[in-house]
Amino acid sequence: MANGPSPVINKDLEGEFRSFLGLEGISTDELDLVTYGYDATRKNFPPSAVVWPVETAQISRILRIASREGIPVYPRGSGSGMTGGALPVSGGIVLALERMNRILDIDTENRTVTAQPGIFLGDLKKAVQEKGLFYPPDPASAKVASLGGTLAESSGGLNCVKYGTTKDYVLSVEAVLPDGEIIRLGSKSRKSVSGYNLLQLLIGSEGTLAVITEATLRLIPYPEHRCTLLSRFGSVKDASRAVLDILNGPVVPSALEFMDRVSLECVSAYMGQDRIPPCEAVLLVEADGFELDAVFRDAQVIGEICRRNGAETVRMATELQDRESLWEIRRNLGPSMYQKAPFKFNEDISVPIAEFPTVLQEVYRIGAKHGVIVICFGHAGDGNIHVNFMSHTESDPAVHRGIEEAFRLAVARGGTLSGEHGIGITKAEFLPLEWGGREIELMRSVKRLFDPQNILNPGKIFPEKKPGTS
Numbered sequence: 001m002a003n004g005p006s007p008v009i010n011k012d013l014e015g016e017f018r019s020f021l022g023l024e025g026i027s028t029d030e031l032d033l034v035t036y037g038y039d040a041t042r043k044n045f046p047p048s049a050v051v052w053p054v055e056t057a058q059i060s061r062i063l064r065i066a067s068r069e070g071i072p073v074y075p076r077g078s079g080s081g082m083t084g085g086a087l088p089v090s091g092g093i094v095l096a097l098e099r100m101n102r103i104l105d106i107d108t109e110n111r112t113v114t115a116q117p118g119i120f121l122g123d124l125k126k127a128v129q130e131k132g133l134f135y136p137p138d139p140a141s142a143k144v145a146s147l148g149g150t151l152a153e154s155s156g157g158l159n160c161v162k163y164g165t166t167k168d169y170v171l172s173v174e175a176v177l178p179d180g181e182i183i184r185l186g187s188k189s190r191k192s193v194s195g196y197n198l199l200q201l202l203i204g205s206e207g208t209l210a211v212i213t214e215a216t217l218r219l220i221p222y223p224e225h226r227c228t229l230l231s232r233f234g235s236v237k238d239a240s241r242a243v244l245d246i247l248n249g250p251v252v253p254s255a256l257e258f259m260d261r262v263s264l265e266c267v268s269a270y271m272g273q274d275r276i277p278p279c280e281a282v283l284l285v286e287a288d289g290f291e292l293d294a295v296f297r298d299a300q301v302i303g304e305i306c307r308r309n310g311a312e313t314v315r316m317a318t319e320l321q322d323r324e325s326l327w328e329i330r331r332n333l334g335p336s337m338y339q340k341a342p343f344k345f346n347e348d349i350s351v352p353i354a355e356f357p358t359v360l361q362e363v364y365r366i367g368a369k370h371g372v373i374v375i376c377f378g379h380a381g382d383g384n385i386h387v388n389f390m391s392h393t394e395s396d397p398a399v400h401r402g403i404e405e406a407f408r409l410a411v412a413r414g415g416t417l418s419g420e421h422g423i424g425i426t427k428a429e430f431l432p433l434e435w436g437g438r439e440i441e442l443m444r445s446v447k448r449l450f451d452p453q454n455i456l457n458p459g460k461i462f463p464e465k466k467p468g469t470s
């Protein structure tokens with residue numbers, strides 16, 4: 001995947017960076033290079049240097065020098081990305097944004113928050129909640145994921161089924177182009193049809209077009225009341241039918257998550273306790289709102305739909321502690337799976353909701369056909385299934401064939417390769433399964449327009465070109 005030898009940051013260049021970043025602002029220490037060469041894919045590509053800017057002007061300068069020297073630069077938040085988006089695959093400089101982590105303004109009149117990219121999403125959500133406001137995007141990694149990473153991936157998470165994803169909440173950004181120029185896109189206005197929507201082009205662009213250095217986000221009132229339901233089913237089929245009935249019913253849940261039997265086994269062992277009696281599938285559903293009675297009524301409607309679809313038990317939790325203990329199970333699912341095998345390929349295909357039951361059955365069939373353990377959980381309310389192919393080796397041809405079939409299936413059913421994790425490096429080779437040559441060429445042209453030298457996060461999203469093609 002790497003594009004040739006890692007560019008060298010010689011002593012002169014290191015000194016030039018140090019002159020404006022300070023002693024602590026750059027490292028070529030081996031430990032840092034290894035550490036910042038990882039992300040949640042567990043792949044490692046050590047860079048030539050790591051830099052820690054503290055202000056936009058420094059980022060601008062870093063990129064100007066990198067452009068002059070032709071050195072790749074990789075924006076990095078917390079490295080919790082699942083597709084290798086932050087990995088320095090061709091060496092060069094990791095631009096670590098963790099020190100730009102301040103909230104600059106919470107504007108309660110306009111219901112917005114303005115923050116730097118390095119803040120943990122969980123901290124931002126907590127700070128606005130203290131003012132009675134809600135920033136809905138809620139990836140299971142919110143405690144550790146940076147705001148910048150979630151903007152670059154247009155992250156989703158648990159609440160999208162009712163509230164949408166990150167892109168629905170971004171009003172404006174400040175960003176630095178690969179040549180070092182600082183731009184501002186969007187405004188605090190809630191509506192705008194002024195020119196092309198370059199703002200949205202950056203959201204979900206996986207750090208390949210510009211470095212986001214500040215963002216203003218739309219907030220909504222924090223729904224005070226929540227009721228969480230945990231429904232246990234005797235079959236995946238019953239659970240997935242219940243998903244469709246809930247989504248076609250009168251109540252829009254604020255979360256609708258699916259977990260299969262093996263997920264539950266893994267998470268119970270990982271957390272050292274059986275919080276959920278064994279069953280074939282579980283739906284974790286939440287209703288929220290501003291009036292307790294109304295929320296309770298909504299939860300009862302959802303519970304009734306689950307029972308009608310064969311739920312063996314339906315447990316309702318209204319107290320914070322009780323609800324949190326249920327969501328803790330869901331948040332621990334990802335890491336718990338490594339008990340089954342040391343390598344996990346978590347593919348987040350997303351399909352139209354009506355296709356959810358069929359696609360779910362089919363992915364298990366794909367796993368069985370290739371002799372690979374497949375564990376499924378995910379954001380059922382968005383048709384976004386996390387299909388985890390477990391393996392004892394890092395590169396297993398059977399797993400690769402299974403993943404490709406799962407992607408083909410998702411696309412054939414009107415869906416997409418990724419609901420929220422992005423393409424990064426792990427899915428780049430599969431992009432042509434979803435998009436035609438003309439569409440991919442248009443995307444490549446956009447990349448060239450922003451980054452003619454291809455120095456910002458190269459090697460991501462696009463499949464490598466075959467020799468002889470331009």
Ligand SMILES: Cc1cc2nc3c(=O)[nH]c(=O)nc-3n(C[C@H](O)[C@H](O)[C@H](O)COP(=O)(O)OP(=O)(O)OC[C@H]3O[C@@H](n4cnc5c(N)ncnc54)[C@H](O)[C@@H]3O)c2cc1C
Nearest residue numbers: 077078079080081085139140146148149150152156207212
């Ligand atoms: C246990 C676990 C659970 C998860 N659950 C979810 C989930 O429910 N929903 C979901 O959507 N995702 C989920 N993720 C994936 C991941 O947490 C998100 O994609 C998150 O947004 C990544 O944030 P990060 O700060 O770690 O980004 P990184 O991994 O550091 O980077 C991700 C991408 O963003 C780019 N980037 C980072 N900062 C900037 C910036 N300031 N400007 C431009 N580009 C930038 C990087 O170059 C890279 O391409 C999960 C991950 C884990 C490990």
